[in-house]
C-alpha cells in the first residue's frame with residue numbers, strides 16, 4: 001500500500017513538472033511586433049549626430065511581450081555613444097515619458113550582420129495592444145570630411161551615410177525620415193522616391209509596408225563648419241580632502257577632427273577676414289563648471305595662460321579659454337585646467353553613515369566628444385570599502401596613490417569610458433567608509449616631527465654649550 005502511494009505521488013510530481021515545462025516553453029513563444037508608424041529625425045548640425053525615433057509598436061503575436069528590438073547596421077554599431085528609450089503615456093499636452101532600460105540583445109544578429117539592442121517595456125504588451133516609444137541615439141565619428149583636406153579660406157564639406165529606410169527587425173507599415181542640415185548648402189543627396197528638400201530639411205518618405213531588415217543606402221554631402229572638437233584623451237583627477245575642499249585637475253588632449261588644414265596658416269588673413277578665413281577652425285572653448293568654483297588655473301606645456309574669463313553665478317560657472325593659437329583641422333592642443341570646489345557641495349553621508357561623493361561624470365567642455373575618459377577619485381588616506389555607482393556601463397578598478405606625508409597611501413577609484421558625449425554628464429557616486437581618527441594622523445605626524453626637531457635642537461645646543469664650557 002505504502003509503495004503504491006509513493007508511486008502515485010511521484011507520478012503527480014512528474015505530471016506537474018511536465019505541464020510546468022510545457023507552459024513555460026509556450027510563454028517563450030516568439031514575441032511578434034509590427035511598427036504601425038515610425039518617424040525619424042536626424043540632426044546633423046553638430047559633429048555629434050542626434051537621431052530621434054518615434055515608434056508606434058503593436059503586438060501582433062499571441063502572447064504578451066515586453067522586449068522590443070532595435071537594429072543597427074554593423075558599420076554604425078561602434079559609433080553609437082548612447083541609446084536612450086522611453087515610452088510615452090498620455091496624449092498631447094499631458095504626455096509623460098517613462099524611461100526604459102536598454103541592453104544589448106541576447107538574440108542572434110540579423111541578416112548582413114545587423115546587431116540588435118533590446119528595449120524592455122515597463123508594462124508588458126498584450127496581443128493587439130500598442131505602445132509609443134521615443135528613442136534617442138547619439139552617433140559619433142559618422143561625418144566624414146570630403147574633401148579630406150581644405151585650405152584656410154575653404155569651408156568644410158562632409159558626407160553622412162545612412163539608409164532611407166529605418167533598419168528594423170519588424171514590418172514597418174508607414175515611415176518618414178527628416179534630415180536637418182546646418183545650412184542650406186547641400187552639394188548632393190541620394191534620391192529614394194519620394195524625396196524632398198526644403199531649405200535645411202531633407203525628407204525621405206513616406207514609405208509604406210517595408211519588410212523586416214529593409215535597407216536603402218543614401219549619402220548626403222553638405223556644408224558643416226561646426227567646430228569638430230574632439231578630446232582624444234581626458235584624465236580628470238578628483239581629490240577629496242576632509243579639510244574642506246575637492247580639488248580637480250583635468251588633463252586634455254584636444255584635436256580638431258574636421259577636414260585637415262593644408263597650406264600655410266596666415267594670421268593676417270585670419271584676423272582681417274574672420275567671417276570667411278578659417279571658418280571651420282575654433283579659438284574659444286567653453287567649460288561649464290559647478291557654482292562656487294575657486295582657484296581656477298589654465299596652463300599648457302609652456303606655462304600659465306592668462307587669456308581665460310571666468311563667470312561665476314549662484315547656479316553655474318563658465319570658464320572661457322583661448323588656446324595659444326586657433327585650431328585648424330588636424331591641429332592639436334594639450335592643456336591642464338585645475339580648480340577647487342567646496343566639499344559640502346559634493347560630499348554627503350548616507351543614512352547608513354557611509355560617506356559618498358556625488359559628482360558629475362563626463363567632460364565640462366561644451367559640445368565635445370571624448371574618445372577616452374579616465375576619472376580618478378582620490379579618497380582620503382585611511383578610507384575603506386570604496387565603490388562607485390555609475391548609471392551606465394564603465395570599466396572600473398582600484399589603485400593606491402601616495403602623496404606627501406602618506407603612510408598607507410590613498411585609495412583611488414578609477415573609472416574609464418570610451419566615446420563620451422555631453423549626455424553622459426550625469427551624477428555618479430563613490431561610496432566609502434572613513435574613520436575620523438585618520439584625520440588626526442597627518443597633523444599628529446607634523447606635530448611629532450616638529451617636536452623631534454625641537455628636542456634635537458635642544459640636545460644640540462646643550463651639547464654645544466657643554467663643549468664651550470670646558
Ligand SMILES: *[C@@H]1O[C@H](CO)[C@@H](O)[C@H](O)[C@H]1NC(C)=O
Pocket residue numbers: 296297299303304
Ligand atoms: C600658474 O597659476 C597657478 C594658480 O594661479 C599658480 O599657483 C602657479 O604658480 C602659476 N604657475 C606659473 C608657472 O606661473
Ligand SMILES: *[C@@H]1O[C@H](CO)[C@@H](O)[C@H](O)[C@H]1NC(C)=O
Pocket residue numbers: 348358359427429
Ligand atoms: C546627486 O546630486 C544630484 C544633483 O544635485 C541630485 O539630484 C541627486 O539626488 C544626488 N544623488 C545622491 C545619491 O545624493
Ligand SMILES: *[C@@H]1O[C@H](CO)[C@@H](O)[C@H](O)[C@H]1NC(C)=O
Pocket residue numbers: 384385433434435
Ligand atoms: C567595510 O565593510 C565591511 C562589510 O560591509 C564592514 O564590516 C566594515 O566595518 C567596513 N569597514 C569600515 C572601515 O567601515
